[in-house]
Amino acid sequence: MKVLVTGGAGYIGSVVAARLLEAGNEVVVLDDLSTGHADAVPAGAGFVRGRVHDAAGLLGDALRSFDAAIHLAAKSLVAESIRHPELYEENNVVGSRLLFDALASAGVRIVVFSSTAAVYGEPDVVPIPESAPCRPLNPYGASKLAIDEMLAAAAPERGFAAVSLRYFNVAGAYGPYGERHEPETHLIPLALAAAGGQGELQLFGDDYDTDDGTCVRDYVHVVDIADAHLGALERAVAGRHDVFNLGNGSGYSVREVLLRVEAVTGTTLPVRVVPRRPGDPAVLVASAALAAERLSWVPRRPDLGVIVADAWAFARRRGVGAA
């Protein structure tokens, strides 16, 4: 297949692009490098620098040659989305609409979209099924939900074979491809940086209604996430929009993650408990039964120790912990 990967210079997108290439696909990355990195685009992939808004103009007639698009380009910082909701509307929602218009005009009908657990907000039931009510707590989650809904409408109207993949907590790395967010907000890379001597780890709240008082999340390996996209490309059904949660179905508390980071890195982490981060649900754990059934998706790297070890190997490559 010839696949357009928007956001393919980012963390998850670069791994998606790498896995697509390994599976024998042709890949072109479209990324404006606002948060991605040119050197994260895998060798062998084509690269077009620009926004998804301009896909039609940037790719021109070449867009017609694609079989499918995987759309990951987005702004994805929860706190920024609360301060600047308009950026999330303009980048994520408007950009997606323009991209989908361009794809439809060019006859590209298979669309796999990068959605998020953030669409659910504070869940009533854990593990969370796809049928759970969507009540996003921030404009980031709301923007992703709006795009899911856009695809739900576009699939029957435009003949899209559309799939939204709702990621839970993506973590780990794949060789040279890993998390390089600026600023970094995610727990595992920040804990690894602290293990490498780059400051202390702030633990956001130990007074939640969980076993040890810290938030529980479903950490899923970025390679497993990437492979779900390959499965979705194959199984997408014309005229339908399907939604799948992607998680391992097991939750780890922040303290459990920090213990695993200490074990992997052989350090004692400097940790300071600070107040809760606004908008953090206590527990987010996926039911990924539907992805197992319909995409034959079975996470191959569910072990948190492996996830942390792979992220640590990537951090070391980038100089974290170098004496």
Ligand code: UFG
């Ligand atoms: N945490 C800390 N200290 C830190 C960073 C995180 O204690 O320095 C805690 C958070 O409070 C949370 C857990 O670690 O309990 C995980 O936090 P992350 O920021 O790594 O991930 P989130 O669960 O906040 O984010 C994920 C996705 C987002 C999505 C969000 C929905 O990465 O894209 O779930 O809640 F929006």
